[in-house]
Amino acid sequence: GGPGAAGPFHFESYNWAAPRWERASGRAVLPLALGDTCAGPRRGEAPRAGRVTLRNVVYPGELGEVSPPVAWVVLTRPFIAYLDGRENQAVGGAEFAACERPLKALLGEPDYEDAVLLAWRLR
Secondary structure (H helix, E strand, O other): OOOEEEEOOOOOHHHOOHHHHHHHHOOOEEEEOOHHHHHOOOOOOOOOOOOOOOOOOEOHHHHHHOOOOOOEEEEEOOOOEEEOOEEEHHHHHHHHHHHHHHHHHHHOOOOEEOOOEEEEEOO
């Protein structure tokens, strides 16, 4: 299978589980950039229509264009937001809900869901 894509992306690895998932699975896990889809501008994410084209970032609307194809899409919760350098859980909860709906509309019901994450296996 291909790589996974996990969001929300945090450029600090201690706030993003993907490096641990890569070690455990032996697969690449690409950042899932959510700002253009559901969360608005996010710190550390480049907009899809920006001046820089990123090859190792996945945008939800372009999942079918990634090569090799993405095997899994994961949205972690709680969706934590950082404002003025401080964690703000209340904003994070609202931001997560704003991303859960469009991802379900795009990908359908998740193949796996628990208190920590939603996961879709792409076919």
